[in-house]
Amino acid sequence: MLFVFFDKPDSSRLRMALMDAHLEWLRCRRDKILAAGSLRPAPESAAVGGLWIVDAADKSEVEALLDSDPFWLEGLRERVEILSWHRAFPEPVLI
Template sequence: MLFVIRFTDTPNSLMLREQHLEAHISWLDERRDTIRVAGSLREEPGSAPTGALWVVEADSKREVSKLYTSDPFWTNGLREGVEIYHWSKAFPDEQTPV
């Protein structure tokens, strides 16, 4: 199943993000088979991130919850909130590189 995860960052946490970015990217890289797409969300190009969006392939919502709680951004307090949604692609057979 596919899921979309939307994270909200703690306000004014750019320094915290920068401190743990390398560990976070390494963590994501180790989970490429599960986390299909990941990236920060910004109000404007070049502005500080306000959160992130992931597309995850997993068997259950519970599995998704277990996944992100070991992310260095989560364990070090960058994330203020998280929303998990089941995602149904409009064109399920289409493989689109992002």
């Protein structure tokens, strides 16, 4: 499943304050979160959200995962979209 987050406006200070806890949280869930990273309007811009690719059976499993993310718990995220992702190529994702 594809997981897309959008941060609240003007929240870059909160993002930076929570970054270490968030990265540690991600590291502990590498078995489920296959790819994760920030979304930016341009490479040099501040992050405005994030994107994850998650190995999950259904949407409720993704929602349960989200509920323990420090970024979500501390109010950084404005909204989230959980979408089913269907790969165009059978090869593994190389990131």
